[in-house]
Structure formats: structure tokens, C-alpha cells
Amino acid sequence: MKILVTAKRVEDPESKIKVKADGSGIVQEGLKYKMNPFDEIAVEEGLRLVAKHGGEVVVVSIGPKEVQEQLRHALAMGAARGVWVNHAGPLDPMGAAGLLQKVVEKEKPDVCILGKQSIDDDQSQTGQYLAEWLGWSQGTFASKLDSLESEAEKAKAPALELSSDGKTLQVVREVDSGLSTLACTLPAVVTTDLRLNQPRYASLPGIMKAKSKPVEELTPQALGVDVGLKVEVLRLTPPPARKAGVKVGDVQELFQKLKNEAKVL
Amino acid sequence: MPVVLIVAESQPDGQLRKATLHAIAAGADLAAKAGAELHVAVLAETPGPLAERLRDVGAKVIHTLASPSYAHYLAETYAPAVAELVKSVGASFVGAAATAQGRDLLPRVAARLHAAMASDVIAVSGKGTDITFTRPMWAGAVIAEVKLKTETKAFTVRATEFPAAAAGQPPAEVKVVSGTAAVSSPTRFVDFKEVKSARPELTEARIVVSGGRGTKGDFKEVEALADELGAAVGASRAACDAGWVPNDWQVGQTGKVVAPQLYIAAGISGAIQHLAGMKGSKVIVAINKDPEAPIFQVADYGIVGDLFKVLPELRAAIHGAK
Numbered sequence: 001m002k003i004l005v006t007a008k009r010v011e012d013p014e015s016k017i018k019v020k021a022d023g024s025g026i027v028q029e030g031l032k033y034k035m036n037p038f039d040e041i042a043v044e045e046g047l048r049l050v051a052k053h054g055g056e057v058v059v060v061s062i063g064p065k066e067v068q069e070q071l072r073h074a075l076a077m078g079a080a081r082g083v084w085v086n087h088a089g090p091l092d093p094m095g096a097a098g099l100l101q102k103v104v105e106k107e108k109p110d111v112c113i114l115g116k117q118s119i120d121d122d123q124s125q126t127g128q129y130l131a132e133w134l135g136w137s138q139g140t141f142a143s144k145l146d147s148l149e150s151e152a153e154k155a156k157a158p159a160l161e162l163s164s165d166g167k168t169l170q171v172v173r174e175v176d177s178g179l180s181t182l183a184c185t186l187p188a189v190v191t192t193d194l195r196l197n198q199p200r201y202a203s204l205p206g207i208m209k210a211k212s213k214p215v216e217e218l219t220p221q222a223l224g225v226d227v228g229l230k231v232e233v234l235r236l237t238p239p240p241a242r243k244a245g246v247k248v249g250d251v252q253e254l255f256q257k258l259k260n261e262a263k264v265l
Numbered sequence: 266m267p268v269v270l271i272v273a274e275s276q277p278d279g280q281l282r283k284a285t286l287h288a289i290a291a292g293a294d295l296a297a298k299a300g301a302e303l304h305v306a307v308l309a310e311t312p313g314p315l316a317e318r319l320r321d322v323g324a325k326v327i328h329t330l331a332s333p334s335y336a337h338y339l340a341e342t343y344a345p346a347v348a349e350l351v352k353s354v355g356a357s358f359v360g361a362a363a364t365a366q367g368r369d370l371l372p373r374v375a376a377r378l379h380a381a382m383a384s385d386v387i388a389v390s391g392k393g394t395d396i397t398f399t400r401p402m403w404a405g406a407v408i409a410e411v412k413l414k415t416e417t418k419a420f421t422v423r424a425t426e427f428p429a430a431a432a433g434q435p436p437a438e439v440k441v442v443s444g445t446a447a448v449s450s451p452t453r454f455v456d457f458k459e460v461k462s463a464r465p466e467l468t469e470a471r472i473v474v475s476g477g478r479g480t481k482g483d484f485k486e487v488e489a490l491a492d493e494l495g496a497a498v499g500a501s502r503a504a505c506d507a508g509w510v511p512n513d514w515q516v517g518q519t520g521k522v523v524a525p526q527l528y529i530a531a532g533i534s535g536a537i538q539h540l541a542g543m544k545g546s547k548v549i550v551a552i553n554k555d556p557e558a559p560i561f562q563v564a565d566y567g568i569v570g571d572l573f574k575v576l577p578e579l580r581a582a583i584h585g586a587k
Contacts, residue, residue, distance in 0.1 A: 011403070013404070013537075013538070016406075017403040017406040017407055019407055026403070026407065092381065093382070094379075094381060097376070117519075119404060120402065120403055121402050122384065122385065122400075122401065122402055122403070122404065122518070123382070123383075123384045124368055124372070124384055125372035125375070125382055126372075127372075128340065128372035128373045128376065129372055129373075129375070129376040131340075131373065132344065132372075132373045132376035132377055133376055136451065137341065137450075137451035137452040138340055138341070138369070138373065138452065140340075140368070140369045141365060141369070143512065147506075147507070147508025148506050148508060149507060149508045150508065168453075170455065173365070174365065174512055174513065175365035175366070175457075176276075176282070176364050176365045176366070176513070177276070177459055177460060177466070177513060178277070178457055178458050178459040178460045178513065179457070179458045179460075179512075180454070180455075180456070180457045180458075181454075181455040181456050181457070181458075182339075182452050182453065182455060183452065183453040183455050184451065185451040185452065185453075188452075193519075194502065194506070194519055195505065195506060229414070230381035230413065230415050231381045231382070231383065231411055231412075231413060231414070232411060232412045232413075232414055233409050233410070233411050234397060234409075234410045234411065234412055235410045236402070236407050236409050236410075237407070237408045237409075237410075238406075238407065238408070239401070239405055239406070239407070239408050239544070242544060242549075242562075242563045243565075244561070244562055244564075245549070245561075245564050245565035245566055246566060246567070247556075247561070247567045247568065247569060248566055248567070248568050250568075251568070251578040251579050251582060252582065254550065254566055254568055254575075254579065255579060255582040255583065255586075257566055258527070258548070258550070259586065262527075262547075262548045262565065262566075264472070264526050264527040264547070264548050265494075265527075265583060265586075
């Protein structure tokens with residue numbers, strides 16, 4: 001199988017995001033960056049599928065030269081090679097999906113695995129745009145029946161199940177009030193939810209090997225994609241602050257406050 | 266007149282998913298601001314009952330699309346039909362609730378229409394053609410105002426931020442969209458495993474009691490208090506990841522977003538992504554052993570202590586007052 005995965009560079013989800021005073025963006029100073037956590041899950045799932053069925057994982061990242069750090073991380077995890085779409089400046093889901101579509105048409109993978117959303121803009125759209133524009137099957141919010149503490153997870157078994165004829169991929173999806181299962185005819189686009197797998201760490205030999213793995217550089221111009229923004233962010237503001245409340249001494253006091261002050265019991 | 270089209274959603278049991286009513290309210294708000302008419306699309310094997318249910322909640326027109334291929338929702342069968350409808354009624358806006366289905370479907374509809382999209386919208390502002398959408402970014406740490414620059418615009422609505430559309434409004438005209446033949450799809454529905462619960466739906470409950478890492482996997486007291494209160498049970502990501510409780514109990518930016526009258530967080534430290542899912546609650550109670558836990562910064566009432574002592578005592582106090 002040939003699997004294309006994405007590795008978007010985002011702010012470390014543990015970092016505190018602050019809005020600039022003029023609302024034009026976020027304060028970049030002191031921020032750390034890493035691969036979008038949902039994309040790490042996508043890379044991991046790609047590696048597990050390839051370990052079981054053979055083939056290669058190709059990782060794509062779009063952004064300025066710094067995104068090569070995220071590509072190298074995915075290569076250190078075990079991806080075979082990287083594709084860097086060199087683009088500085090903001091990008092919206094239509095721009096990202098347009099670029100990915102061209103990369104897919106070039107690479108012709110059997111499956112594209114993307115994070116279900118990136119933790120910066122939280123739009124959760126790129127995979128679906130990509131699937132529609134390619135005319136492919138989509139399996140969004142992929143999860144699994146087993147927990148992250150299960151034996152299958154410890155054995156690093158892929159959660160996405162390839163049919164015996166190799167033509168369809170079974171995707172268990174997290175939806176409202178339960179889990180739905182789809183059979184996606186290949187080629188397909190899959191987007192990953194949190195509990196699909198626990199991504200591996202890059203090993204030291206992996207990091208060494210990654211240095212010599214090939215990374216191809218492309219540009220939106222060379223791919224012929226207009227990345228002009230269709231979603232324009234006008235202004236950012238911090239969310240309305242919640243007033244810090246009071247600490248109560250004991251359960252009786254809590255009960256009285258809930259009953260008589262907040263009147264919610 | 267421009268049109269705002271909202272796509273209705275049914276649950277696996279065929280009943281209306283309540284989030285749809287909130288999306289319709291958001292659609293009505295948008296229609297008023299954009300000077301547009303509100304239309305609703307109902308896709309189902311037999312759409313009649315759902316259309317009837319939505320007849321008096323504020324839409325001018327309800328379009329019904331019937332096809333055996335709609336028996337189970339699939340983005341690949343729904344998206345072409347919705348996109349066709351958007352074109353035939355000349356809708357400028359197409360939206361739905363930001364449920365799993367809405368989040369799966371609307372970007373695919375938008376892609377077909379080459380429309381830009383705003384996900385998880387919490388407010389709409391502006392007038393006429395100058396409409397902006399307000400939506401959270403960075404797990405709710407930032408609120409953004411965005412403008413969609415394509416002719417047709419798509420959106421999903423965070424249900425907790427809009428009231429449910431009220432019944433008793435002038436009845437909608439029901440239009441049957443003909444010629445919706447079975448569509449072939451590269452994706453096949455296999456099955457749906459419902460997580461059944463006697464408790465209220467998490468996103469619709471008046472009270473939610475949630476447990477986190479502090480439970481160490483023992484949710485008995487969390488559940489007992491919830492049952493005493495007739496509440497839904499929620500959980501932090503850590504508790505779900507550990508496999509202690511079902512995944513669909515997760516409250517947070519990447520799980521369910523809830524806004525009940527009362528939210529009780531037991532043994533939850535308050536990671537930003539959890540806070541993003543429950544900050545809209547009217548009253549928040551935090552129970553945690555660690556007095557420095559970030560959850561106390563958003564809690565109206567905090568109690569520093571062991572949840573295995575606090576929860577049963579609180580349950581006894583509530584039971585005693587009945």
C-alpha cells in the first residue's frame with residue numbers, strides 16, 4: 001500500500017495562546033511548535049498499515065522552511081520520504097486541500113490519512129474537501145473499538161482494517177451516541193480521531209536515518225494551485241473570562257450555595 | 266430573495282436530532298441579518314414525519330428529499346443532493362449543526378460548491394451581504410471573526426450557543442424535491458453500535474457530572490451522584506483514553522461541547538481542551554485534591570478534597586433534601 005499522510009506544523013497544544021493587543025494574530029514569542037497531534041496519529045496509523053501490508057508512507061507538510069522539522073519527525077517515526085510544499089503565509093482549508101489534491105494526483109496513494117482537524121484553526125474540513133475534489137470515499141473521525149490500553153494497541157496493530165481482497169478499508173468512526181462502521185472503497189481519505197492509536201516516539205536510530213531520507217520540494221505555483229484566502233480572519237479576541245468563584249469549606253456549604261445562591265438544585 | 270438553507274439531521278432511530286433545532290435558530294438569526302429566507306432540507310428514506318416535526322419552527326420552506334440511499338447517512342450520497350438543492354434554490358448560505366454528521370457532511374457539500382466554510386460557529390453578525398461568523402480557534406483560547414469570500418458560504422453551528430428554535434411559528438411550505446434517485450457511493454454503511462444509556466444525552470442534559478484522572482478509573486461515585494440528580498455523566502480525555510469509560514462521554518474541544526445549568530467536575534484538573542468543552546456551563550463546581558488545579562479558575566464553587574468523600578456526602582445532602 002502507498003499511504004500519504006500529513007504533518008502540519010502547529011503551536012504546541014500545551015502552550016498558552018495569547019491574542020495580540022490589536023487582534024491581528026497571536027503572540028508568537030516563546031511559543032514552541034510541533035506536529036499537529038491528530039497528524040501524529042495519522043502518521044502512526046500509516047506506519048502500522050505498512051508494517052502489516054507492506055508499502056510505504058509518504059509524508060506531506062505545507063508551510064515555510066520550518067515545517068521541515070515536522071517532516072523530519074515523521075521520517076524519524078518511520079515514513080519513507082517527505083514532500084514539502086513551500087508556502088509562507090496563511091492558508092485556509094480550501095488552499096490546503098487544493099495543494100494536497102495535486103500532490104495526491106502526483107503520488108497516487110491508495111489511502112490519504114489526515115488529522116481530523118488541526119489544533120490551531122480547529123476547522124476540521126481539509127480531509128472532506130480533499131475527498132470530494134478527488135471523488136474518493138471518506139472515512140472521517142476514525143477511531144477503534146479497543147481502548148488505548150488494549151492488547152491490540154500494545155501490539156501496534158492497525159485499527160483500519162483492509163479487506164482480504166485489498167479493495168476496501170473498514171473504518172470505525174466516533175459519531176454522536178455511538179460508533180459507526182464504514183467500508184471505504186480504495187482509494188480513500190481517512191481522518192483520525194484521538195483514540196485511533198497512541199503514536200510512537202521517534203527512536204534515536206530513527207532520527208539518524210531520517211536525516212538522509214529524501215524530501216522533495218514543491219510550490220503552490222509549480223502545482224498550479226491558487227492559495228488565495230477564501231476564509232479571511234478579520235480579528236482575534238480572547239474569550240470572555242469567567243469570574244473565578246469561591247472555594248467552599250465543606251460539602252454542607254457547597255450544597256447550601258448550590259441550592260440557595262445558584263438555585264441549580 | 267437570498268436563501269439560508271439548513272440541513273436537518275435525524276438520529277439512528279429516525280427521530281429529530283435536537284441540535285438541528287439550534288442550527289435552525291442560528292439559521293433564522295443569519296437569515297434576518299442577511300435579509301434572506303430560511304429553508305430547511307430533510308433527507309431520509311421517508312422524510313415526511315421529520316418535515317412535519319419541523320413545520321412550525323420558523324422555516325419558510327422545507328424541502329424533502331426521499332431516497333432509499335438515505336436510509337443510512339453517508340457524506341457521499343448526501344453531499345451531491347444537498348449541493349444540487351443549494352443550486353436550485355439559489356441559497357447563499359448552507360449550514361447544519363456541528364454534530365458528527367454536520368462536521369462530516371458540510372465540508373463535502375462546500376467542496377462541491379467551491380464554497381468556503383466556517384466550522385463551529387458561535388455567533389453571526391453583520392448585515393446584507395456583509396456577514397461575519399464568530400468561531401473558536403486554538404481549542405477556544407481564541408475567538409475569531411471570519412469572513413467567507415466565496416459566493417456560496419457554508420457553516421456548522423455550535424448548538425450550545427444558540428437557543429432551540431421554538432415551535433408554534435407560521436407553518437412552512439413543504440416542497441417535495443423529485444428525481445432524487447439512488448446514488449452510487451464508494452463508501453458502504455456497515456453498522457452502527459449505539460452506546461445506550463438510561464441517562465439524558467450529554468449535550469442536552471440540565472446537569473452534567475464528570476470524572477477525570479482523579480477517579481483512578483472508579484466512576485461509581487460520579488455515576489451515583491449523576492443518577493441522584495438525573496444528570497448525564499461526562500469524562501475528561503484522560504479518563505476516556507485510559508479506557509475507563511466510553512469515548513462518547515468525553516467533554517472537551519475534541520469531544521462534546523456542553524453548556525448545562527450545572528457542571529460538576531470531579532477529579533478533573535482542567536486542561537485547556539477540557540475547559541473549552543464546558544466553559545459555557547451556567548454554574549461550575551470543581552472537586553479536586555490539588556488546590557492549584559486550573560479547574561478552580563473557572564469554577565463558581567470549588568472544594569478542595571477527595572472526590573470519594575465529597576461526592577457521597579453531596580449525594581446524601583441532595584437526597585436528604587428531597
